[in-house]
Amino acid sequence: MEFLVDMVTTVPDGTSEEAVADMRAREAVRARELAALGHLVRLWRPPLAPGEWRSWGLFDAPDAEQLEQLLASMPLRAWRRDTVTPLTPHPNDPGPGAAR
Template identity: 65%
Template structure:
């Protein structure tokens, strides 16, 4: 099973720079080990305010307890809080390793919330689902859609996307049939690659 984990680190006041560097070095080494085991798939940094230290990670684990053992084994956990979100399979997901991350492309996490009109009948919903699936295949083929998952809660999904810039990403999202029809709301988070990202 895959999980998206937001990791927020707060170094205690008075901790020396030497101690911080030592823990970060151990963290980087252990992350390489976890990546080799297939437990850490990707690491990114979201936009940060001054003084913030956050990482978003894509992990695999058998279940929540197995994930917790992995997170607890990481050296930075002594200063860190973790917020895991389970990711479910999505029918339009291209699949892990199908779409390569491209050098020079920016990556984005996009949360989608589907809001089906109350007066849409079953046939209309099926047509829209089919159009959305077809467009997702096209965008995966073009290298824009990397992964797609379901999130906890009705009608919520998460996508990992790439594009040369934010304007292109916005155009790609507006090309989705559900977006054009007003059935989707989206929240986009631009990402930068973490120095320990296994996908780099």
């Protein structure tokens, strides 16, 4: 099952630049791991307001419970609010690899 996840990160006040850099580096490693496992399918950066830290992710997981476990394994989850939208196929979906 696929899920669209709107991920909004808010860094706590007083967090050092070094702590932010470390968290982002650990998040990048985990994102690559999830991608290699086939769970993180795509990531997008939507239009952002000044100072906003937000991503949209397309995840593949057997169910919502498994998705929650995947999201919880990501380091930035400590600072992040996720909004999950389960996706179902549309009858007119051209499918993966269709000409754009």
